[in-house]
Amino acid sequence: KAGVTQTPRYLIKTRGQQVTLSCSPISGHRSVSWYQQTPGQGLQFLFEYFSETQRNKGNFPGRFSGRQFSNSRSEMNVSTLELGDSALYLCASRTTLAAQSKQFFGPGTRLTVL
């Protein structure tokens, strides 16, 4: 079974632009979560989607948004990019929302904002 895939793997943008990142979960997984990883703030939860609905949201500004499609693939969008948005963005998928459902992470998208 294929793992979680994220595209693109690397991205360079300039301040003020917007960006869309994509995450394809493991087949059969209906939940997708997004995390931001930076050297200064560490790993922080962005949001989780399940069955096309946002079920949980972290403490990030409204410039960060996401959505999930009927095939469980998820996209994350960041508008009006700032230098501080440079980070590794990780997505994780799991079968259900139950806590015992293990999360499997993708390789991440490295976003650099110039």
Next chain:
Amino acid sequence: AQTVTQSQPEMSVQEAETVTLSCTYDTSESNYYLFWYKQPPSRQMILVIRQEAYKQQNATENRFSVNFQKAAKSFSLKISDSQLGDTAMYFCAFMKHNFGNEKLTFGTGTRLTIIP
């Protein structure tokens, strides 16, 4: 809010030795899960081991085991017979058991280097 603390930013150990990584957490929840994740230089986050708070027995996965002390809110990871492939960042993480409202809260990580 939950917090996870890893007080050892870096550690190194000779190959084949045993190493213990420390983690403490703070929560008022009684029902939760604790995790150790490994992130090698390739950046892929891999689940190493998981512990349910309601289970008194410490979890083990091959060479990896935990020492879970619920009262002390401590969750350390022991790696036995360490191998070069164990070189990675190790993150301790917490998830409360609240259906549909769960997220992983991570510690700051411990960079572990296995020396040949």
